[in-house]
Amino acid sequence: MGVKKRIAVITSGGDASGMNAAIRAVARYGIYKGLEIYGFYEGYKGLINNNFIVLDPASVGGIIDRGGTFLYSARSERFKCREGQKEAIGNMKNNGIEGLIVIGGDGSFRGAHELHKQGIKVIGIPATIDNDIPGTDYSIGFDTALNVIIGLISKIRDTAYSHDRIFVIEVMGRNSGIIAINTGLACGADFILIPEKKVDIIGIAESIKKNRASKRHTLVIVAEGAARASEVASSIKLLVGREVRVSVLGHIQRGGSPTALDRKLAAEFGKKSVDLLIEGKSDCMVGIKAMKIITQKFEDIFETVKGIDESLYNLTDILSR
Numbered sequence: 001m002g003v004k005k006r007i008a009v010i011t012s013g014g015d016a017s018g019m020n021a022a023i024r025a026v027a028r029y030g031i032y033k034g035l036e037i038y039g040f041y042e043g044y045k046g047l048i049n050n051n052f053i054v055l056d057p058a059s060v061g062g063i064i065d066r067g068g069t070f071l072y073s074a075r076s077e078r079f080k081c082r083e084g085q086k087e088a089i090g091n092m093k094n095n096g097i098e099g100l101i102v103i104g105g106d107g108s109f110r111g112a113h114e115l116h117k118q119g120i121k122v123i124g125i126p127a128t129i130d131n132d133i134p135g136t137d138y139s140i141g142f143d144t145a146l147n148v149i150i151g152l153i154s155k156i157r158d159t160a161y162s163h164d165r166i167f168v169i170e171v172m173g174r175n176s177g178i179i180a181i182n183t184g185l186a187c188g189a190d191f192i193l194i195p196e197k198k199v200d201i202i203g204i205a206e207s208i209k210k211n212r213a214s215k216r217h218t219l220v221i222v223a224e225g226a227a228r229a230s231e232v233a234s235s236i237k238l239l240v241g242r243e244v245r246v247s248v249l250g251h252i253q254r255g256g257s258p259t260a261l262d263r264k265l266a267a268e269f270g271k272k273s274v275d276l277l278i279e280g281k282s283d284c285m286v287g288i289k290a291m292k293i294i295t296q297k298f299e300d301i302f303e304t305v306k307g308i309d310e311s312l313y314n315l316t317d318i319l320s321r
């Protein structure tokens with residue numbers, strides 16, 4: 001019997017729910033296809049430190065429903081320079097690893113692209129709650145985060161309604177308003193502040209005053225990239241003359257057991273990424289477009305910024321009137 005081909009998998013950058021399900025899919029499908037799978041801990045840091053485990057089917061048992069990543073994630077400054085990359089490549093070569101699957105976001109894919117330029121075969125699996133990676137409708141973790149957030153906002157709405165309150169709720173999303181728009185639509189938010197649109201506090205305040213008779217409570221969702229919720233709340237309070245409560249949801253948005261959609265994506269992305277390495281492909285990520293699993297060259301996604309869906313933004317506005 002010949003030596004088995006060996007590939008590695010890492011989770012890198014911000015953790016996202018469903019990363020574990022993706023590791024499981026890569027490991028079990030890879031083994032099914034006759035490969036050996038190494039899991040390196042802490043993303044690129046683990047590649048530099050040669051810190052890994054050999055994944056067998058049992059080692060990825062019982063993790064499909066757990067948030068975070070059992071291979072841990074990390075950010076590695078050292079990997080950003082050639083020296084660090086050379087150390088990582090040296091370790092992969094010494095271990096006989098022929099390809100690498102990187103589960104992460106845009107930054108992690110830029111690192112993978114550097115490895116590709118130095119002769120390592122790399123495939124990316126998009127995983128970030130922000131869903132800001134161009135070239136795919138969904139990244140792993142986004143759907144779970146939306147569901148966690150709408151659960152939290154529903155609780156806030158109970159209090160807002162009962163006490164006749166204005167609430168300003170800050171959600172994650174880095175420089176993108178995608179989480180804010182999607183949760184705003186799903187929660188029936190009255191206003192959504194996103195970095196892609198000019199923030200108009202005076203307009204919001206006037207609208208709140210005008211609709212005072214028909215609206216008992218008001219929900220304002222602020223994307224973290226647009227403004228600080230506390231500042232928005234102070235301005236509204238000043239202009240409207242009513243109490244305004246603030247809730248910054250923070251890191252509870254990132255954890256939790258993955259939704260059905262994120263688990264399904266993890267399974268399909270995992271399978272596709274292993275197939276691509278077997279076919280000798282590199283320098284691309286897997287994704288989903290119009291419910292079909294697709295591939296995208298890294299270079300194409302690096303040159304694009306994922307915009308917001310204007311129609312969703314407008315619909316939220318119409319439905320809040």
Ligand code: ADP
Nearest residue numbers: 013014075076079080104105106107108110111
């Ligand atoms: P995400 O993948 O969630 O966007 P980061 O942007 O923090 O997360 O990137 C994760 C890691 O990827 C970084 O800590 C670094 O090691 C590596 N990385 C990011 N950008 C580059 C780059 N331009 N070149 C090489 N490595 C990079």
